[in-house]
Amino acid sequence: MDLNSRIYIAGHRGMVGSAIVRKLQNSGYTNLIVRxxxxxxxxxxxAVEKFFSEEKPEFVFVASAKVGGIHANNTYRAEFLYDNLMIQNNVIHQSKVQGVKKLLFLGSSCIYPKLAPQPLKEEYLLTGLLEPTNEPYAIAKIAGIKMCEAYRDQYGCNFISAMPTNMYGPNDNYDLNNSHVLPALIRKFHEAKTEGKTEVVVWGDGSPLREFMHVDDLADALLHLMLNYDEKLFINAGTGEEISIKDLALLVKKVTGFEGALVFDSSKPNGTPRKLMDVSRLRASGFTHKIGLEAGISSVYAAFKAQMERGETLTMR
Ligand SMILES: NC(=O)c1ccc[n+]([C@@H]2O[C@H](COP(=O)([O-])OP(=O)(O)OC[C@H]3O[C@@H](n4cnc5c(N)ncnc54)[C@H](OP(=O)(O)O)[C@@H]3O)[C@@H](O)[C@H]2O)c1
Incomplete structure (x- = not known):
């Protein structure tokens, strides 16, 4: 990929897509195509056929998807399956038709079986039943991985897939009904602080272990893979480091400066006890993340506060 290659970033306004655009621009790539x-x-x-035949991208990042939390995934099951299959089928197929040199498809850690051993290794795909609440989304993502593999096998396309862990960073979703745990905690602690509340309640007992990666580290990893990784087997993208929800909440409490109490509501579900990616293959390919969790949360919170002070609305999806 040269600095003037024609690079299409599908989903460039989303959290991941916008980080890919920032990374490419900062690295000197000048010919970015977005819609x-x-x-x-x-x-x-x-429409996708027309777009590809007119724009003829040479490289494609597929960061477009219908994305959401447990509630949305479980409520809009048909939409999550239909929209994601249609988006990825159209983009992957037209990339083949127009001779795209390389495509990177993005999945998610929810593709792994609900009871897979931890940390999650790439080889655990399709070894057991999926988490029922996000099964339609996971099935679509698995179909995307298999489509990249099949287009490589049958047509010789250099299409690769990466499975990111939980992301956080700029352009995150702060809708409390539909957001991931970290942006939800940032918003809850910030609001408790500004409204002078005495406590923040967090669902569950705080014991589940989770992994978080700053989206700028993910974008770094994705550019690294686009430049260096040409294998059929998809690859996990994460930090390989885990933190309990309790310690995460304490970290957000510290970063936001909330001085009240942190209360765990153990009557609410914990979710799966541990979710961690095995990132051995990513490390072996020559990539390690750089942004530590406290530094990452501090920078996200600084941006969040500045946004609130400017009176801007938060992203809600
Ligand atoms: N966020 C995470 O923690 C996380 C973790 C693991 C994997 N991922 C993966 O990373 C990818 C991107 O996630 P994200 O968090 O960046 O999602 P996001 O912020 O919701 O962004 C999704 C993007 O997809 C675009 N899109 C949705 N439907 C579309 C359609 N019908 N036609 C064209 N574009 C459409 C949207 O475009 P517009 O803005 O123009 O509407 C949006 O910019 C997904 O595949 C997701 O599975 C994300």
Whole structure:
């Protein structure tokens, strides 16, 4: 990939897509192709065909997807399956038709079986049943991985897939009904502090272990993979480091400066006890993340506060 290669970033306004754009721009890539979903609905086969035949991208990052938390995944099961299959089928197929040199498809750690051993290794794919609440989303993502593999096998396409862990960073979703744990904690602690509340309640007993990666580290990893990784087997993208929800909440409490109490509501579900990616293959390919969790949360919170002070609305999806 040269600095003037034609690079299409599908989903460039999302958390991951916008980080890829920042990374490419900061690295000197000048010929980026982007479209919003209202300019180009990637579910529309004819529109995607026209776009690819006109723009002829040489490299493609597939960071477009219908994404959401447990509630949305479980409520809009048909949409999560239909939209994601349509988006990825159209983009991957047209990339083959137009001779794209390399494509990177993004999945998620929810592709792994609910009871897979931890840390999650790539080889555990399709060894057991999925978590029922996000099964439609996971099935679509698994189909995307298999489509990249099949297009490589049958047509010789250099299409690769990466499975990121939980991300946080700029352009995150702060809708409390539908957000991931870290942005939800940042918002809860910030609001408790500004409203002078005496406590913040966190669901569960705080024991589950989770992994978090700053999205700028992910974008670094994805560019690294685009430049260096050409294997059929998809690859996990994470930090390989875990933290309990309790320690995470304490870290967010410290960063936001909330001085009240932290209370765990053990009557609420904990979710799966541990979720950690095995990142041995990513490390072996020559990549290690750089942004520590406290530094990352501090920078995200600084941006969040500045946004609130400017009176801007938070991203809600
Ligand atoms: N966030 C995480 O923690 C995380 C973790 C693991 C994996 N991932 C993966 O990373 C990818 C991106 O996630 P994200 O968190 O960046 O999601 P996001 O912030 O919700 O962004 C998704 C993007 O997809 C685009 N999109 C959705 N439907 C579309 C359609 N019909 N046509 C065209 N574009 C459409 C949206 O475009 P517009 O803005 O123009 O509407 C949006 O910019 C997903 O595949 C996800 O599975 C994310």
């Amino acid at each position: 919003t979903s209202s300019e180009l609905d990637l579910r529309n086969q004819l």
